[in-house]
Amino acid sequence: MPISYSESSSEAPEEDLGWAYADADWGIREKCFCGRLMKIETASGLASGNGGRKYYKCPVWVKEGRGEHICKWWDEGVTEEIGILQGKVADQKERLATLDRQVAFDPRIRELRDEVALLKDEIVMLLDEIAMMKEENAMMKEEIAKAGDGALTLCVLAVFAAISYLFK
Template sequence: MPYSYSQPSTSEASWNSGEANADANWGVPEKCFCGKPVKLEVCKTGYRQGDRVYKCPMLKAEEYESRNHLIQWWDQAVTEELEKVNHKLDSALRHGQLACNHALESIRETIHLMQGEIETLKERLLAKEVEIDRLRALLSTW
């Protein structure tokens, strides 16, 4: 029997728990366990009257407990969806930071190599200037 959001639980699932991964409706649901698209409705009875609920269209109008069809309160669905988005953002930031660190390390290495080449070129230029001065002195004696 599929897990239903209306069933009580002894522990809360999180976005990355096995329960949430097995249940593809973690967050804002799109489809019921039966495959039908869920609808966002307003609860008309009970202690949550006026609250919005994602509900399978196969359920009777006032039925809010089912073991075969999905029922999830809007506030819970949005909270779960925000948890997923937050995790994805954190993951992207970590990945981006790693990519930036790698790019910066590559740039530092390139700068270090270029500094070495500049020092070599300066030494060669100094040697050429010494040679030019020697040749000028030699030409002036003719």
């Protein structure tokens, strides 16, 4: 369909997109195809047997047959959403089972797991060594600080002795 100024832009689309709308309407949607947020309402039609039943719909939807906006029973949407989640859980279970089989049959993974355990033990030992070195460093600083007073006195005496020897 060419775009021009002489043709009306309000023509109906040439392609039927019902299949795309049906796919996109699966489960519970937060927004309609038009971008508006969905509203949850309660049916009031007692004659139809749906009185009190909840549904969600686009605020613009008005009993249309074109499928451009969403209107759906809430319980059907929840049932579909549960089905979607069950599929995702089944996929995750299968992935975990596959990983378990790989771990069980792949010796490299067992070797890596053992190596990781050894490295963890080595890290713990190194952290203990670092803590001991910090303690030793603190003790040496204290000893140097105490000995520093005597060394200064000794240096002053040595300088005094050298000066007195020179001026004898």
